[in-house]
Amino acid sequence: MAFTTSILVRFGDLDAAGIAYYPNLVNFLHEAFEDFFAGHVGRPYPEVYREGVGFPTVKVEMEFLSPVRYGDRVQVGLTVERVGNSSVQIRYAGSVDGRAVFTARNVAVVVDMKTFRPTPLPAWLRERFEAAMDGE
Amino acid sequence: MAFTTSILVRFGDLDAAGIAYYPNLVNFLHEAFEDFFAGHVGRPYPEVYREGVGFPTVKVEMEFLSPVRYGDRVQVGLTVERVGNSSVQIRYAGSVDGRAVFTARNVAVVVDMKTFRPTPLPAWLRERFEAAMDGE
Amino acid sequence: MAFTTSILVRFGDLDAAGIAYYPNLVNFLHEAFEDFFAGHVGRPYPEVYREGVGFPTVKVEMEFLSPVRYGDRVQVGLTVERVGNSSVQIRYAGSVDGRAVFTARNVAVVVDMKTFRPTPLPAWLRERFEAAMDGE
Amino acid sequence: MAFTTSILVRFGDLDAAGIAYYPNLVNFLHEAFEDFFAGHVGRPYPEVYREGVGFPTVKVEMEFLSPVRYGDRVQVGLTVERVGNSSVQIRYAGSVDGRAVFTARNVAVVVDMKTFRPTPLPAWLRERFEAAMDGE
Numbered sequence: 001m002a003f004t005t006s007i008l009v010r011f012g013d014l015d016a017a018g019i020a021y022y023p024n025l026v027n028f029l030h031e032a033f034e035d036f037f038a039g040h041v042g043r044p045y046p047e048v049y050r051e052g053v054g055f056p057t058v059k060v061e062m063e064f065l066s067p068v069r070y071g072d073r074v075q076v077g078l079t080v081e082r083v084g085n086s087s088v089q090i091r092y093a094g095s096v097d098g099r100a101v102f103t104a105r106n107v108a109v110v111v112d113m114k115t116f117r118p119t120p121l122p123a124w125l126r127e128r129f130e131a132a133m134d135g136e
Numbered sequence: 137m138a139f140t141t142s143i144l145v146r147f148g149d150l151d152a153a154g155i156a157y158y159p160n161l162v163n164f165l166h167e168a169f170e171d172f173f174a175g176h177v178g179r180p181y182p183e184v185y186r187e188g189v190g191f192p193t194v195k196v197e198m199e200f201l202s203p204v205r206y207g208d209r210v211q212v213g214l215t216v217e218r219v220g221n222s223s224v225q226i227r228y229a230g231s232v233d234g235r236a237v238f239t240a241r242n243v244a245v246v247v248d249m250k251t252f253r254p255t256p257l258p259a260w261l262r263e264r265f266e267a268a269m270d271g272e
Numbered sequence: 273m274a275f276t277t278s279i280l281v282r283f284g285d286l287d288a289a290g291i292a293y294y295p296n297l298v299n300f301l302h303e304a305f306e307d308f309f310a311g312h313v314g315r316p317y318p319e320v321y322r323e324g325v326g327f328p329t330v331k332v333e334m335e336f337l338s339p340v341r342y343g344d345r346v347q348v349g350l351t352v353e354r355v356g357n358s359s360v361q362i363r364y365a366g367s368v369d370g371r372a373v374f375t376a377r378n379v380a381v382v383v384d385m386k387t388f389r390p391t392p393l394p395a396w397l398r399e400r401f402e403a404a405m406d407g408e
Numbered sequence: 409m410a411f412t413t414s415i416l417v418r419f420g421d422l423d424a425a426g427i428a429y430y431p432n433l434v435n436f437l438h439e440a441f442e443d444f445f446a447g448h449v450g451r452p453y454p455e456v457y458r459e460g461v462g463f464p465t466v467k468v469e470m471e472f473l474s475p476v477r478y479g480d481r482v483q484v485g486l487t488v489e490r491v492g493n494s495s496v497q498i499r500y501a502g503s504v505d506g507r508a509v510f511t512a513r514n515v516a517v518v519v520d521m522k523t524f525r526p527t528p529l530p531a532w533l534r535e536r537f538e539a540a541m542d543g544e
Contacts, residue, residue: 011442011453012295012435014288016185016342017249021284022193023166026159027420034419045419046479049152057158061197067252070288071454113153116203147306147317148299148431150424152478157420163284170283181283182343206424207318288457289521294465295434302431321424329430333469339524385425388475 001077001093002132005035009072020068026060029092029104032076041128053122055088055108062104072096080132086110086118088129137213137229138268141171145208156204162196165228165240168212177264189258191224191244198240208232216268222246222254224265273349273365274404277307281344292340298332301364301376304348313400325394327360327380334376344368352404358382358390360401409485409501410540413443417480428476434468437500437512440484449536461530463496463516470512480504488540494518494526496537 007028015021033055037045068074074094082089092104112119121129143164151157169191173181204210210230218225228240248255257265279300287293305327309317340346346366354361364376384391393401415436423429441463445453476482482502490497495517502510520527529537 010435011287011438011457012293015283016286016288016290017190017192017252018288019192022196023159023162023284026162026196027418030159030419044479046417046477049419049478054153056153056155056203057200059197059199060158060162061195063195064193067192069454070457071452116153146299147302147321147423148429151419152422152424152426154424159420163282166283180343182281182341185283185342205318206321207316289462289464289524291464294468295431295438298431298434298468326425328425328427328475329472331469331471332430332434333467335467336465339464388425 001079002134003036003040003079004075004077005032005039007031007074007076009068009070009074011070014070018070022062022064025064025068025094025102026062028074028076028094029060029062029106032078032092033090033106036078036132040132041125048125049113052113053119053125054111054113054116056111057106057108058087059107060104062102064102066096066099066101068094068096068101074101078132079134080129081105083121083126083129083133086120088121137215138270139172139176140211140213141168141175143167143210143212145204145206145210147206150206154206158198158200161200161204161230161238162198164210164212164230165196165198165242168214168228169226169242172214172268176268177261184261185249188249189255189261190247190249190252192247193242193244194223195243196240198238200238202232202235202237204230204232204237210237214268215270216265217241219257219262219265219269222256224257274351274406275308275312276347276349277304277311279303279346279348281340281342281346283342286342290342294334294336297336297340297366297374298334300346300348300366301332301334301378304350304364305362305378308350308404312404313397320397321385324385325391325397326383326385328383329378329380330359331379332376334374336374338368338371338373340366340368340373346373350404351406352401353377355393355398355401355405358392360393409487410542411444411448411487412483412485413440413447415439415482415484417476417478417482419478422478426478430470430472433472433476433502433510434470436482436484436502437468437470437514440486440500441498441514444486444540448540449533456533457521460521461527461533462519462521462524464519465514465516466495467515468512470510472510474504474507474509476502476504476509482509486540487542488537489513491529491534491537491541494528496529
């Protein structure tokens with residue numbers, strides 16, 4: 001994957017079976033997306049968001065391959081699969097100590113947060129997203 | 137859809153854009169699944185769960201068609217698409233005042249909560265799930 | 273209590289011990305506050321919020337008296353204890369089948385959501401909050 | 409404070425006003441408690457929890473002094489105020505870039521997770537908790 005981050009499973013992520021509740025693992029995708037900005041794009045996502053560029057999800061697919069437990073450090077890898085004019089498609093893969101725990105794909109639209117309407121991905125962001133595509 | 141329930145969008149469901157944060161809408165799927173037990177299956181899910189039958193999600197796909205706002209009552213329809221030996225596949229469709237806001241598909245495995253291993257869907261549950269398939 | 277509502281404990285509210293995780297019970301206070309608007313104040317809180325009046329919490333105290341379990345319907349009673357110029361203090365009491373499960377007190381400031389600064393509680397809201405004080 | 413950790417404010421922590429929703433800041437207390445185990449007690453809380461010692465909260469008090477925003481790194485300080493036979497009282501203070509954002513006090517009971525009944529704090533834990541009291 002083009003970028004990898006690590007997310008610690010907290011008590012608040014667990015369900016009654018003692019494993020991470022799956023909507024909380026969906027939230028991990030967003031946390032990895034945020035870390036991708038800080039670690040790869042070069043500017044924290046909160047800054048970009050405050051300046052008016054948002055990435056609301058329009059589609060998510062996620063497979064849960066193995067239980068994620070309390071205290072696990074999930075390595076989340078991220079690869080940009082497609083950069084459209086005003087959308088991005090990202091693939092995620094989560095693992096714990098080398099054991100695959102989930103794979104996911106997320107499609108987000110780029111929006112102007114003032115209008116919440118699609119807007120072209122700014123050139124500097126496009127460059128950074130494209131640099132996170134496989135084969136780059 | 138075979139079964140429909142209504143879920144109110146709470147303040148805690150919102151994100152900084154003032155719309156429902158998408159992992160919280162994923163959680164709505166589980167809430168609709170719970171309501172399906174109370175309203176269609178005929179026994180509350182918490183009872184079934186406590187007796188040792190769980191339905192951990194192994195796959196979810198969800199499309200977000202239109203923003204869901206604070207105070208919206210999301211009508212969530214649910215149809216059983218497939219009942220396997222120890223898995224179920226369910227389609228969900230959410231709408232607000234007739235406007236489609238999401239569609240989703242969830243595949244869950246039936247597990248014995250003592251071992252967290254797949255177990256055949258009990259016959260009485262199979263009958264109720266099959267009664268919620270389209271065309272039944 | 274001046275107003276009572278009922279909140280169902282969902283799977284997503286649970287922790288690894290199979291009981292409601294306490295920050296989620298703190299969230300129940302806000303849900304009861306929202307229901308208080310719909311059921312007592314006479315206008316849904318989302319409407320009031322969108323028109324620019326918010327009630328951010330500045331202080332919360334909460335005691336957890338007994339575990340809250342999956343599928344419990346928590347009866348949450350609410351009494352207004354104090355209505356200041358631009359603040360309100362509310363007492364909450366939660367019970368399940370007559371068994372007390374929590375008590376809480378919340379102090380919120382009334383703010384203009386455009387500026388996020390304190391603003392006097394509008395007269396029509398003051399009247400409705402005061403009508404929910406004990407002894408009224 | 410005896411121990412300090414840093415917690416990043418994520419998109420999922422925000423409310424519609426664009427600040428951290430207060431029940432999510434209550435959850436920060438638990439995350440700081442977990443970090444206290446890893447960073448001060450000397451064993452990760454998930455391990456201790458799995459071996460059967462839990463710390464369910466029986467009381468929390470929290471004051472919110474200043475808004476917490478997206479991307480803030482909240483420094484959470486923790487001091488043990490009291491170690492009882494089977495309970496602990498902990499004070500927390502949160503700040504962002506030196507600006508105080510919350511203070512809190514949490515009382516937790518020590519329980520045997522098999523029975524969910526109070527149990528004496530194990531001696532090795534008592535020693536570590538006492539070492540995090542002011543003036544030690």
